[in-house]
Amino acid sequence: MTLDPARLDMPLGEVIFSQRSIRRFRPDPISADDLQLILEAAVKAPSGGNRQPARFLVLNDPELIRQFGALYREAWWAKRRDENRPWTRREEIPPEDRGSASAARLADEIKDAPCIVLALSTGKGQASSVIPSVQNLLLAARALGIGSVPTTIHPQVQERVYRLLDIPPEMEFHQCIPLGYPRGRFGSTRRRGSAEVACMNRWGAPVPWAREEAALPK
Numbered sequence: 001m002t003l004d005p006a007r008l009d010m011p012l013g014e015v016i017f018s019q020r021s022i023r024r025f026r027p028d029p030i031s032a033d034d035l036q037l038i039l040e041a042a043v044k045a046p047s048g049g050n051r052q053p054a055r056f057l058v059l060n061d062p063e064l065i066r067q068f069g070a071l072y073r074e075a076w077w078a079k080r081r082d083e084n085r086p087w088t089r090r091e092e093i094p095p096e097d098r099g100s101a102s103a104a105r106l107a108d109e110i111k112d113a114p115c116i117v118l119a120l121s122t123g124k125g126q127a128s129s130v131i132p133s134v135q136n137l138l139l140a141a142r143a144l145g146i147g148s149v150p151t152t153i154h155p156q157v158q159e160r161v162y163r164l165l166d167i168p169p170e171m172e173f174h175q176c177i178p179l180g181y182p183r184g185r186f187g188s189t190r191r192r193g194s195a196e197v198a199c200m201n202r203w204g205a206p207v208p209w210a211r212e213e214a215a216l217p218k
């Protein structure tokens, strides 16, 4: 296997501006070369004191993914209960809540994803040193045409996930990222404009491009 970072040659702007959540995957496997490149990009991320606490568990065994998928699905619905959303079936999700509808579909379909990466850390309280590596992973995958979505799991299933995958109890779980070639397209995202979320020099003082941004069609 050869590691060739030059294969990540999509312009950075295109990668960042077309990166969005992909929740429907083709069954095609991801090659070991691509997985390696994606994980090498992940480990290049910064971490506090360069302590590099992030650890990754890559699942590509279909039977394990199927078993993990059942726990993920249970966890997704457990989270709805916590959030006081009284749905118990996909059909009950209001059609205008498209985000929840596609997240619920992912909960059904994740069992067939060709690959799932779990992002963990050695020790507790390390999220801020793990999430940059997850972002690198998402972007590297995008540059290779591979879709992804960062997700979390509910504590209700955590112990069973750890047991299923032999994860030592001292490891902290952060995110679960299914990966696969998209059914559907990458594309633009709906986000607040930067002028809406950024100030300059003093809190509340607008950035110089605020007026231009306000004039842009929403």
Ligand SMILES: Cc1cc2nc3c(=O)[nH]c(=O)nc-3n(C[C@H](O)[C@H](O)[C@H](O)COP(=O)(O)O)c2cc1C
Residues within 6 Å of the ligand: 019, 020, 021, 022, 023, 099, 102, 103, 104, 106, 149, 150, 151, 152, 188, 189, 190
């Ligand atoms: C911390 C975090 C947790 C998330 N959890 C889930 C999840 O459990 N299920 C899911 O389908 N998407 C999840 N997402 C993806 C978000 O829903 C998604 O990034 C957001 O809706 C924007 O969508 P877009 O990337 O398609 O524009 C999560 C994202 C983050 C950053």
